[in-house]
Amino acid sequence: IDNSDKIINDLLEFSRVKQPTLNPEDINLIIKETLNRVKAPSGIKVVTTLGENLPRIQVDALQIQQVFYNLTTNAMQAMENVGTLRISSFKKERDPGDALPEMDYIAITFKDTGCGISKENLQKIFEPLFSTKSKGTGLGLSVVASLVEGHGGKIEIESESGKGSLFTVKIPVKQPKA
Secondary structure, three states: OHHHHHHHHHHHHHHOOOOOOOEEEOHHHHHHHHHHHOOOOOOEEEEEEEOOOOOOEEEOHHHHHHHHHHHHHHHHHHOOOOEEEEEEEEEEOOOOOOOOOOOOEEEEEEEEOOOOOOHHHHOOOOOOOOOOOOOOOOOHHHHHHHHHHHOOOEEEEEEEOOOEEEEEEEEEOOOOOO
């Protein structure tokens, strides 16, 4: 029943991703609030390196907290109760070779020492209903991607089987004009 309930809730959450209600927010505070909601197993060390004097950015705090929650819990599951999760935030100036070349952005990284993701699965992980977990619904990362993109941002991943994963969330300092 619990598994069915999770699947139904995940499907509902995925189907109702809505426009963000933007307010100027402190991204580091959202990270800290998210970590207060997540109980790390005793074998997992969470290390944060949060940038100082980051500008407030226009985000929907609840949506971004959901992004951070999903990435944090996925990382902990990938580490199977043993490892290190490093979460960092910093400002990045515009860079023509970057995913968001036309604007400054705040980057938030989630680097784990977990099992990693195979090359063949890297291209599929943000697709709805794709999961490598026996009890996964395959909606967590697709919701993450939708929420980040709804903020004009990008999410990137680097991973290697057996060596962990690095997810980078990039959110523009100023929202692009529609």
